[in-house]
Amino acid sequence: MKNFIIIVAAGSGTRMQAETPKQFLNINELPVLIHTINRIYEFRNTLSIILVLPASHIDYWKSMIRKYNFNIPHQITAGGATRYHSVKNGLKLIDQDGLVAIHDGVRPLVSKDTLQRVFLKAESDGNAIPAIRITDSLRRITPDNSLPVDRESLRIIQTPQCFQSEIIQMAYKQEYRENFTDDASLVENLGIKINLVEGNPENIKITRPSDLKFAEAFLK
Ligand code: C5P
Numbered sequence: 001m002k003n004f005i006i007i008v009a010a011g012s013g014t015r016m017q018a019e020t021p022k023q024f025l026n027i028n029e030l031p032v033l034i035h036t037i038n039r040i041y042e043f044r045n046t047l048s049i050i051l052v053l054p055a056s057h058i059d060y061w062k063s064m065i066r067k068y069n070f071n072i073p074h075q076i077t078a079g080g081a082t083r084y085h086s087v088k089n090g091l092k093l094i095d096q097d098g099l100v101a102i103h104d105g106v107r108p109l110v111s112k113d114t115l116q117r118v119f120l121k122a123e124s125d126g127n128a129i130p131a132i133r134i135t136d137s138l139r140r141i142t143p144d145n146s147l148p149v150d151r152e153s154l155r156i157i158q159t160p161q162c163f164q165s166e167i168i169q170m171a172y173k174q175e176y177r178e179n180f181t182d183d184a185s186l187v188e189n190l191g192i193k194i195n196l197v198e199g200n201p202e203n204i205k206i207t208r209p210s211d212l213k214f215a216e217a218f219l220k
Contacts (some may be wrong), residue, residue, distance in 0.1 A: 002098040003119070004048045005040055005160065006090035009033050009105025010079020012054065021054065022206050023105040024064070027215045032206055034070055035059075035108035035219065041072045043115040049074035052090045084180055088172050099123060100168050102183050103160035106206040109218060115160065117197040122162035127192065129162070129184045130199030131155035158199040163187060171182075 009023040023033045033051075038145050040047060055078035064070065075093055079086035087102055094100055099122050103110065110163050121128035134156060138149040161183045163171075171186040180186050184194045202218055204211055 002048055002096045003044075003046070003101075004050060004098060004165070005092055005101040005103055006050045006052060006087060006133075007033075007036060007074075007103050007105045008079065008083055008086045008090065009036075010052045010054045010086040011083070011106070019051055021057065021210075024057070024060070025206075025212060027108065027212060028219055029135045030068065031064055032108050032212075032215075033105050034064070034068060035215075036103070036105050036110075037070075037072055037074065039108060039110055039112075040103070041181075043112045044119075045171055046063040047101075050093050051076050052078055052079045052086045066184045069081070082176065084172075085188075087183065091169060091172055094169070097165050099162055101160040101162040101169070102163050104181050107159055107203055108206070109200070109202040109204060109215060110158075110160065111200040111203065114158070114198070114200045114203060118160055119164045121195050121197050122164065125195050126167060127161075127163045127184070128189060128195045128197050129182075130160070130203065131196040132158065132199045132201055155196065156199075157182060157184070158203045159183075159206075167192065168198070 009058055011099055012021055027035055051074045053076060058076060061083050077089050077093055080089055118128045134151040139146040139153050142147050167187060173184055188194050193219055206212060206215060
């Protein structure tokens with residue numbers, strides 16, 4: 001059985017207040033995306049890597065590959081208007097049955113343990129997504145007040161999210177909806193139960209400038 005990982009990195013990253021999309025910004029002198037792919041390759045060097053990039057940045061990525069002598073094998077395809085459309089494009093390159101993990105290119109701090117848990121559980125039970133507990137207090141905003149929320153019943157969901165290929169292909173045959181915020185929400189809409197495994201707290205989605213600083217410190 002061949003196993004795949006689709007790395008979606010076709011966002012434009014407008015919240016970073018930078019010209020360059022965040023997946024191409026440097027952490028300790030290496031682009032975020034190279035850190036992410038290195039992590040995955042260190043976990044398992046036999047995974048088939050599919051990288052989804054903005055059509056406008058494919059040549060830019062190829063110049064980075066040369067600049068950093070990056071030689072981890074991967075296939076490249078262009079993304080779409082939303083994450084959903086980018087994943088859908090990546091899925092077109094899956095040519096065999098197996099497990100398919102989908103990971104945000106802007107999560108370079110995913111741990112080997114998280115990757116291992118996600119792949120093992122998906123292998124035995126069909127799918128798995130990483131989740132972590134919330135340590136902050138939460139409040140729900142109401143029209144004229146705010147109310148405390150029970151954090152024990154909530155989880156933060158991360159990537160990679162991993163599925164058997166037939167299931168994820170079927171899920172992405174559904175039309176785009178705004179409330180499909182991750183891959184699991186599409187699979188769940190088919191009536192399939194989603195399995196949670198433990199994520200790792202550092203596995204943040206690099207979104208704001210302070211996230212880059214955190215990643216820099218963590219990777220040092
Ligand atoms: O925008 P957001 O932070 O939710 O993006 C999560 C991941 O999805 C990022 O790695 C981003 O590059 C990717 N993405 C994509 N295509 C889009 C939008 C986001 O591949 N059109």
